[in-house]
Amino acid sequence: MRPRKVKGFPLFSYYGSKSKLAPLYDRPRFDTIVEPFAGSAAYSLDGDNWRKNVVLYDSNPKVAAVWDYLIHATDADIAALPDVHPGQKVTDFGQLSQAERWLIGFNINRGSSMPKVTASRRSDGLRYRKALLENHHKVKHWKIFNASYETAPNREATWFVDPPYQKNGQYYYGFADMDYAALGKWCLERLGQVIVCENDGADWLPFRVLTTFRGSMQSQVEVVWTQDSPGGGAHSHEPSSASGSA
Numbered sequence: 560m561r562p563r564k565v566k567g568f569p570l571f572s573y574y575g576s577k578s579k580l581a582p583l584y585d586r587p588r589f590d591t592i593v594e595p596f597a598g599s600a601a602y603s604l605d606g607d608n609w610r611k612n613v614v615l616y617d618s619n620p621k622v623a624a625v626w627d628y629l630i631h632a633t634d635a636d637i638a639a640l641p642d643v644h645p646g647q648k649v650t651d652f653g654q655l656s657q658a659e660r661w662l663i664g665f666n667i668n669r670g671s672s673m674p675k676v677t678a679s680r681r682s683d684g685l686r687y688r689k690a691l692l693e694n695h696h697k698v699k700h701w702k703i704f705n706a707s708y709e710t711a712p713n714r715e716a717t718w719f720v721d722p723p724y725q726k727n728g729q730y731y732y733g734f735a736d737m738d739y740a741a742l743g744k745w746c747l748e749r750l751g752q753v754i755v756c757e758n759d760g761a762d763w764l765p766f767r768v769l770t771t772f773r774g775s776m777q778s779q780v781e782v783v784w785t786q787d788s789p790g791g792g793a794h795s796h797e798p799s800s801a802s803g804s805a
């Protein structure tokens with residue numbers, strides 16, 4: 560099965576982003592989408608999903624800081640970001656905040672799980688700034704928590720759960736601490752609509768094949784597990800306290 564045309568636009572490039580696969584997952588049925596393993600949150604940016612109450616969690620402080628920046632940045636902030644050309648370093652631009660360096664660092668070396676300092680040959684500074692200017696308004700009402708997934712209060716929502724892969728997630732911050740049996744139990748307990756992403760070979764939930772796609776090195780089988788709370792309503796609420804953002 561081939562992914563249909565992507566309507567969303569990622570605000571930063573990220574290793575393992577679901578930007579191409581996002582259209583293949585079930586549509587959100589609740590007013591709130593929670594991404595407890597946010598990364599670049601491609602599912603929440605797909606199509607019109609961004610209009611929902613989107614609540615993100617990521618234990619990586621750099622990822623959380625970039626989201627916090629994107630949520631609060633003005634057009635003027637983004638228009639002032641420099642073009643970092645191939646071979647240049649983000650540290651050459653003394654006026655940048657740390658979060659701006661990390662944001663640019665993700666975009667100048669695409670598909671990385673950590674922000675880079677030196678722009679690669681494929682870097683295109685103008686393109687990411689234009690895309691940010693056109694799309695950052697989508698996230699103004701979103702929330703980001705620099706916290707582990709277990710801290711998310713359970714409530715009726717669409718839970719889009721995309722953790723580091725059990726078999727191949729070693730490139731992500733936090734992989735060494737992952738307890739997949741505990742995560743599987745946590746997923747079973749979520750209220751509302753639950754969509755869990757994994758790769759072929761994962762055994763912590765009864766996954767089924769979603770699609771096969773061409774990865775950067777080889778063909779990959781993406782699997783999914785879904786659950787809907789019986790009788791769940793189609794409305795959910797914002798968390799009462801929004802402390803803990805990066």
Ligand SMILES: C[S@@+](CC[C@H](N)C(=O)[O-])C[C@H]1O[C@@H](n2cnc3c(N)ncnc32)[C@H](O)[C@@H]1O
Binds near residue numbers: 573618733
């Ligand atoms: C596979 S990536 C998510 C990709 C995302 N769906 C996207 O479209 O870009 C997994 C993310 O989980 C984060 N992470 C790892 N351990 C975590 C934990 N215990 N709690 C929350 N986030 C965690 C990593 O920093 C990483 O950003």
